Amino acid sequence: MIPAASNAAPGSASETGTDKPAHDPAWRGRITATVLALIILWPTLVMTEFKPWLLLDRQSLDSTWRFLSAFFPPAHSSEFLLLVLDATWQTIAMATAGLVLAMLGAIPLTLIVNEHLSVSRMGSGRMSMPAWLVRQSVRWLLVLLRSVPELVWALIFVRIVGLGPTAAVLAIALTYCGMLGKVYAEILESSDTHATDTLLRNGSGRLAAFFYGTLPSAATELMSYTIYRWECAIRGSVVMGYVGAGGLGQRMDESTKMLAGSEVSTMLIVFVLLVAAADLVSKLFRKGLE
């Protein structure tokens, strides 16, 4: 149906004998897709009681204003800044340690999941049953790891190892292992496989084929995604601070409870700086790998 329509499109003026080109065959599909998307989205807005105008009524505006006006000027006594610095350092350490542990888990799992490194698949296009089972079970392990939110892991670990950063580090390590593993696998599977396939066809080992065929083209993307996840881990460790895992989050929890807007604003500024720093690091790494 569609090919017939668009075959007529290019030379239509001369072919159909009219002085207008035929209708754009893609137009109807686009309209249908838009209408369908709206029809699907509407119930979700109703379900979530999405009423943005509540933000704008008198009472909410007043309370928002009271809280926000306390933000300025940000708290800047040297005593408080030292406290924030210490908490920031703890947050960065939690995020970094958690992410490194997550990578240690994710990299081997990704290599197992990667279907392009299957030797049994070569030739027939079908993977052998045991190989398929192993890949599938690792896939499910990754799903399991990332489907439990890090906050829930943190709550569990706070019970086990007690209050403090250890719980946050373990929680980040588990959840992010699942996320990194999934996205690494997708990056590797969408990268060009010609080089890897050829190396495998000439009898190279799988890991060698991976290092020489896949990694050179996928390295920048893997790197920038990892750094983005590090950024997410910083935010995540802040959230976990609210359940007693230490770091900036715990300070922020205390300050919000005391309604100390100026302290909250100082810490928000620190977040912005941290994210900006992660962005810069990512850019530098990408440039280095280009």
Next chain:
Amino acid sequence: MLKLRAVHVRHPSSSRQASGWALSDLSLDIAAGEQIALIGPSGAGKTTLLHTLACAYRPEQGDYTLFDQQPWAISDHARHALRRSLFLAPQTPPLPPRQRVVTAVLAGSLPAWSLGRAIRNLVKPVDPVAAWEALGRFQLQHKLYSRVDRLSGGERQRCGLARLILSDARLLLVDEPLSALDPTLASQTLRSLQDEAASRKASLICSLHQVELARAHFPRIIGLRDGKIMFDTDKVSDEMIAALYRNAAVDEHAPAIELPDENCAVDDPRCF
């Protein structure tokens, strides 16, 4: 050394329902040290034949014997070990753009290396002299430390072939090694490939579009058309060549023009 008996091969990506065989009822014997040119119109099955010989495509029917073993009767592991003794150079050079030439060429030794050595080679090339000499056979020494994406199409093609020198394979399968080279480089490159094959007593099977080069350089020429062997001989007459390519131009031409149109039609509604 290798034997194909009544082999039927389908391209792995084509569906089961599509009835066309890429190779049908094909039998072939190749002895150690033979040098063979594979010619035929586009789409005749030259690449599929090379991939079948490389154990990259599994025949659906028929037997394949390579170095006295049946690759599809033995275990995955044993077959992969068998692959070390062959080298397949695909038509498009399999080189990652961000890799350096020296690394790409030394990757030819990967099957013989341990993983530790392979990783060490990524940090610092373990045998740059070997890569340099291999590149020298193809007039490319000066590109040793360049990156692959800085090479021209012809340079990339020769860089891919230099990898062949580093492997210790006894069966060399080369798919259109000359497609991006000018006539002078083409005959030099072919000479280097043949010398290398002769010096290590390996069999060389080379698919070519340059019929004249094939006739001038190869003692045995196989003409392939529609997945069947039209001739397999040491003396190719002009009539045989004419028959091999007869009407092929017309047959090939029609789909070649149709194809982009068709692709457009399929993609059109989705490209914004």
